[in-house]
Each structure stands twice: as C-alpha cells, then as structure tokens.
Amino acid sequence: MSNDVEKSKDGLQGEHVDIDHVELKQNPDLMREAFDGENREHEMGVWEAAKTHPWACFWAFIMCFTIVMESFDMFLNTNFVALTKFKEVYGVAVAGSTEKVIPTRWQSALFQSGQCGAFIGVFLAGPITNRIGYRWTCILGLILMNATIFVSFFANSLAVMVVGQALEGVPWGLFIANSPAYASEIVPLALRGACTATLQMSWSIGSIIVAGACYCYNHRQDDWAWRAPLALQWMFPTPLLILVFLAPESPWWLIRRGRKEEALRSIKRLGKEKEEEAHQALAMMERTIEIEKEQGGNPSLIDLFKGTDLRRTAIACFCYAGQNFAGNLIANQATFFFEQAGMSSDRAFQLNLVNSCLQFVANALSWVITAWFGRRTVYLWGTATNITLLIILGIVASIEQNNSTNLAQASLGILISFVFAGTLGPISYTIISETSSVRLRALSTGVGRAAYYLAEIPMIYLSSKMLNTTGWNLAGKCGYVWAGTACVCWILAYFFLPELKHRTYREADILFNRKVPARKFKSTVIAVDENE
Template sequence: MDQTSESKPHHAHEMEVEHQAVFAEKTDLADYKADAIEAENVEHTMTVLGAVKAYPMASFWAFVISCTIIMESYDVFLMGNFVALPAFKNKYGVLDTATGQYVIVTKWQSALQVSGQLGALIGVFIAGPLTSRIGYRWATLTGLMLLNVFIFAFYFAESLPVIFVAQLLEGMPWGIFIANAPAYCSEIVPIKLRAPATQMLQMFWAIGSIVVGAVTYTYSNVNEPRAYKVPIALQWMFPTPLAILIFCAPESPWWLVRKGRLEQAARSVERLGRRSQVNAAESVAMMRRVIELEKSVKQPSHLELFKGTDLRRTLIVCGVYAAQNLTGNLIANQAVYFFEQAHISTNLAFALGLITSALQMIFVMLSWILTSYYGRRSIYLWGSAANCILLFALGIAASVGLSKSANLAQASLGLIVSVLFTLGPAPASWVIIGETSAIRLRPLTTGMGRATYYIVEIPCIFLASYMLNPKGGNLGGKCGYVWGGTALFCLIVAYFGLPEMKGRSYREIDIMFTRRIPARQWKKTDININDDE
C-alpha cells in the first residue's frame, strides 16, 4: 500500500514534467512561427531593387559561386572548338581524301566531347551526399583543389586516349560545381532575387564560351601545338582565385538550420544582408518553419527522391535538365563546328561562334527582367515554342539545296536558335531547378537532375556529332528537323507538368506540392500565411 502511494506521486511528477516539456515545445514553436510569418511577409513585400539593397552580400556571393560554372563551360566549348581548330585536327586527325583536309574521326570527336560529361556524371552523384555532410563551401573547395591537379593531366596529354581520361577526371569537380551552385544561389537570397541569382549561372556559361571563343579565334590560323596548349593552360586562371573567395564565403543558412546550428545560421544571415534591414532571428525562424514542415526521422537518401510528392519534384527537375539537350542547346555547344558544316569559312565560323557567345550573355541579362516580372513557366513555354519553330525553319533552309543564300540562312538560324535559347528556356531552367526541390533533399535533387542532364546529353552528343560530321550523317542544318521534334515533345510535357513558382516562398511551394495542385492551377492558388500543411 505504501509502495503504491509512493509510486503515484512519482508517476504524477513524471507526467507533469512531460506535459511541461510538450508545452515548452509548443510555446517555442508558437514563438518562432510568429517570427517566421513576419520574415516571410517581409520577403513577399520586397521589390527586386529593395532585395538587392537589403542583401547586397548575398548577391555578391551568388555571383562568386556562379563563377565556378565558367570552368565547365570553358572546357565544353573548348572541346567543341578543338574539333574545328586546324592545329588540333592536324595533330590528332586523319586525312579526308575528299577535301584534302584533316578531320577528327567521328568516334573520337564524340568521345572527347562526352568525356567531361562522364566525369561530371560521377561528380554529381558524389556532390549530393558530400554537400549534405560537409556543406556547400567545403564541397566546392574540394572540387576546386582537385581541378587544379587534373588540369595537369590534360595539359601534358599527347594522345587522344589520355586527353579522354584527363577530361573525365576534370569532369568530376564540374559535377560538384553544377550540382551545388544553383542550390546555394537559391538558398542565400530572398524570394525576389532567386531568379536573377540562379540565372547568373547561364550568364557565366556564356562567359566561359566567350573566353574560349576569343582564345581559339586568336589561334585559329596558328598551326603549332601552342594553338591548343595555351587554351588548355588558361584553365588555371580560375580554380585558385575562386577557392580563396569561396573560403571566405558564408555557408548557406538553410544548410546550417538543417544541421541544427541556429546561431551559426543567424550569423550567416547577418553576413548576407544589411543588419539595419535584416532580422536574422526572424529569417532563421522562417527557415526552421520550412524545415520542420519537411522533417523526417530518416536521413536524406537518393531513394527518397522517388517517393510520394518528392517524386513529382524530382521529375520536374530532371525533365527541365534533360530538355536543355533537346531544344537546340547542342547547336550552341558546337556552334563553330556547325557553322563550318554550313560551308562557312573557318575564320568566319570562329567569329560567328564568338558573336553567338557574346549575344548569349546579353540575352541572359535580359532574361533576368523577363523572368523576374513575367514568371518562369511563361518564359520557358514561349521560349521553347519559338525555338521549335526556328529549328524546323533551320531544317527547311538546309533542304533547299546548296547555295550561298541557303548557307547564310542556316548559319543565321543556327545563331538565332543558340541565342534565343539563352533568353527563354535556359535561364528559366536554372530558376526552376533551384526552386522546385525540397530544402531537405536539395543537394540530392539537384545532383540527380544534373545526372539526368548528362545521361541524356551523352547519347545526344554522339547523335549531334554523327549528324554534322561529313564522314557521318552529313546532315548539316537538316539536324533542325531532329532537334525540332524533340523540342516539341519537351514543350508539350512542360505545358502540362511545369508549375509557376514565381513569388512563392519555400513554405508555399512545399504545401502546394503536398496538396498535389495541378501545374496549370498554381498561379491562381492562394496559400494562407498561417498554413503549415
């Protein structure tokens, strides 16, 4: 009897402590939810210019991390230009008896252009788990240091197989950069800056091609090894300066909140914005609210990407990435070689390639305005539709017979397709990729999406090289029929599956995916600021 009477108060005490803990947790939740609502309202009411003024360093660090894309772009366009560079063709090509000129055989032409992508495919699968574990900064720094080493292998290579292996090794750090950059950019800036911050990636892709175009154009008439050795060596310009800058960069506050490091997250927010205009505690509360919404007892895994509502998000990211290779992008990547096959002289082909890259950079900057004010879905769909029409027009121009007018028409349409791609579908893609994935799974989702890009790109490169090569399909501009057909398919899928996420917070995006709202209804759907599910 005594034991029972003693145990009851003890049990009652345990219950009381438990209730107090639950009450404290609810009180804490209520406290930070109020702060979270305030922070989200502030972001919604910001203008684009106001967001830049409030978060100037966030814009700067997004700019810095985007610079890593220059390196992949540089090398992708470098290999595309090398197959058209006389010194490189004379060293590694075979004599084409029909023309009396040296050409890189189709299998090696394709192999060299996919080697970096094969390495990057490995890199993106490494990037997700690595970034989830050590953060965006250290994962990117690891990639930069490895790239410094792998450039040596490329520079001293003296045969096509060694160049292939060197490119494959270089591709692994690219995979880390391309998986991390859009995710990091979208996490460190407020809602109104997500579009321009992630679209900078496409601008730096264009800058990489401009640098390559300028260098290879300079050496297009030099028939010595330095014509291709100097462009290879110039790759060392990028990794070390970028590593120094990224070492000084703040870690993504969203990543820190995911790890439960709230004080560090608050300091990171303070480094990204002006203290006079940014309330770090409220911003961290907003992040906690979203992360609690996505909370799971399981560790993030690739398998989770294909379950429940995350499957739809993964398919959107993978579909948008895959479509980049199916809507005329490969014409842009092989612009110089395409112009040569349209019977344009070598010098003019390199000049047109350089002009294409310069126009691409200008059009990417124009896309910042369009995507910020008109939305992602609209720009993506209208841009893709215009590309479809132009690609079919390219095929028609190549079908009317050989003449100077037909050749110039093909070259002009190839240039327009390449440039228009960077006004609509390409930059909008980066915004969609950065916004679609769940915060918890973001490094894994962006890695999986980019892996899809490479899986689609590799056979497409072989197909593109075969269609353009005189010893292959020799289609020239008739390849427009093929890419027009694939672009049309992508346009139809995007029309039914791509939602409009302009102006949406990550909380709203999570809720809309959870509620399974159809893609075409997103723009008309209102989400209450108090909703958590």
C-alpha cells in the same frame, strides 16, 4: 541546444548533429516572427532586394561562376575539332577534301568524357554537401580542378586527352550540383530567378573566352595552338577557391545541422543586418525545416523517389534533360556547325565569338524576363520560339545551297542559341532550385544534373553524327530532328511544369504535398499560417 552547437563546431562540419528543432507551432512568438519574415519576403521588390542584399547577390554569383570551368572546357573541345593544327595532328584524311577531320568516334569521346566524369561528380555532390556544406564541397572541387588540368595539358594523344577530360568532369559535377542550390538559398525570394540565372551567364563567359582564345590560336602551327587554351583553365580555380573560402555558408544548411548561431551570423552577412529582420528570417527557415522534418529524417537518395518528392525529382530531371532537346547542342557545337553550314574556318571562329557574346547579352536580358514573367511562361514560350526557328533552319538547309543559304543557316544557328540563352537555359536552373525541398535539395540538384548528362551523352553522339562529313552530313537539316524533340519537351512542360514564382519554400512544400495540378499552382492561395 548550445552543447549541440559546440559539438557541431568541434566536428569541423563533418559529423552529423541530430537536434530537435524548436517546436515553432507551439511557440506563438516564434511563429509570429516566421509569419513576419515570410511576409517581408513577399513584399520585397527586385530593386529593394538587390539594394539591401548586395553581398548575397555577390556570393551567389561567385558560386555560380564556378560553372565557367565546365563551360570553358566543353566549348574548348568543340572548338578543337575545328582547330586547323589540331585537325592536322589528330585528324584523318577524307576523300574529296583537302583538310583532315577528327573522326566521329573521337569527337564524341572528347565531348562525352567530361560529361561522364561529371555524372559521377553530381552523385558525389549530394552526400558530400550534406556532410560538409556547400562551401567546403566547392573548395574540394576547386582543388581537384587545379590538379586534373595537368592531365589534359600534357596529353600527347587523343586517348590521354579523353582521360583528362573525364577526370576534370568530376569537380564539374560538384560545381553544377551545388551552385543553383546555394544561390537560391542565400538570396531573397525576389532575386531567386535572376541569381540562379547567372549560371547560364557563366556558361556564356566561358564560351566567350574560349571563342576568343581559339580564334587567336587558330593560325599557330605548333602544339600551343591547343595547349595554350588548355592552360588558360588555371586562371579560374585558385582565385575562386579564395573567394569561396571567404563566403558565408547557406543558413538553411546550417539550421538543418542544428547550428543556429552560425546560421544567424550568416543571415546577417547576407544582408539582414537588423537584429529583428535576421531573427524573423531565422524563424521562417526553422519553420520550413520543421515542416519538412516531419516528413522524414536524414536525407537519402531513396527519398527522392518516395511520395511527393518523386514528382519534384521528375520535374528537376525533366528541366535539366530537356536542355539537350531544344537546340542547345547547336550552340555547344557552334564553330563546327558553322563550318558544316559552309563557312570558312576563320569565319566560323568569328561567328562563334559573335554567338558567344550574343548569348551573354541574352543572359543579361533573362534577368528582366524572369522578373516580369513566370517560370512556366518563359519555358513554354522559349521552347515554342525555338521549335519555329529549328523548323525554318531545316527548310533553309533543304533547298539548293548557295552563299545566301549558308549565311541564313549560320544566322538561324545564332538566333536559336540566343533564344535558348535568354529563356530555356537560365529559367531551367531557377525551376530546378525552386522545385526541390530544402531537405533534399543537395541530392535533388545532383540527380537532376545526372539526368542532363544521361540525355546529353547520347545526344552529343547523335549531334556529331548528324553534322560530321564522315557521318550523316545533315548540316542545318538537323533542325528537323531538334524541332521534333523540342515539341515533346513543350507538351510535357505544358501538362507537368508548375509555376513557382513568388512562392516560398514552405508554400512550395504545401502545394506539392496537396498534389495540386501543375496548371493550378499559380492560382492556389496558401495562407501564411498554414503548415500542412
């Protein structure tokens, strides 16, 4: 074992090391340690886990905070189409209007180009992560991010800006594929929901900064009206790169690579400082990895679509793609939505800032919600609430319009965003990170996010078409469309979404291997000594 570990160190994390893990099932002492480690995970409450593992929470947040760059850029583009000077330079005149507008095709291109780049990035993330680890993959993405921002910043046409967004999208894909996986692997079981939910909080932080910057620069009469907000992107990558370099690697990834000693050091850095607890956690991880190892060798994309892993992949894809069908695109295009709902440009930017701050509050509330309620419960009730609100939005937009109905549409848009940010958004990341097997996690989160982009790209076009005055000009009537798609999501979730709260990765493996129906996951008992 020691020789193999040395080999892996010399390979600078790059070369795969095939190591036979300790046969835990034939070693009573190590099995006992694995039992104790898993029991300790189940017994630990949220507050106790947070007090004893503050560094694990910190490093999980840092990795999740990389998502702020995707959020920042995505919300920036949706604000640009409502920015006065940007419309003046790149917009076209519309009959009956004193203001220019960005044509629908360019709106869609600006919104979609980053997602197209990210689509490539998420497929690259799995193989790269399996080879060099979560930390070095993230560092690579941050270096690329620093470089690609130059293209957007110096762009002098919409075409060049679209290319810049596409290039920036590649590192976004690396971040979004790895962040939920890394966060779920380094924190105790009780904190998984809260820590993976910080991904949605990073989205809100990005949108708050963008909303504030665009509101401040909306009245500028030069190119800095949009170049200054673009330049603000450079404040993220370098500080994050330093912090990620200092972060510990996921012990699960290290054990899979046969680097047991490094995994033990990582476990201690993450909060289990006592030797006994650290070894128990190590044994628990080794046991789970050995069980999964019996199902296949080196992970590949094809494995995601074989046997029980196909079901797990489908759930990850559904949760990610479903985010686009329950009102989320109203939140992502909030400023433009407020303008189409009858608000002035200044008021639209003000409401967008309020909306972003309320989303942050909702994200914080989601920590309490995930601690008290199951993943399935939060998803179903959150979706049902937004279906109701979306139908009401459609009704309000269908009656005769005046200042009161305009304000009502804007308020409902904010409320829909608030509900999404407190339920559907954060809980989706938790479900995705818990559903995939340890062996395929890096690949599964990437493919799941790819499903998100596959759904989002046409939905962005549809959303722009519905809101734009040069398109269908539906304003709040789009609520009927999103309510219909959200209903489909609710039905699919009711029948196929399992409950994995308080389940270790070993228990999740067993439940899926036994093909337990989704609605029986919560009630099925898995003993601590079961391996199959």
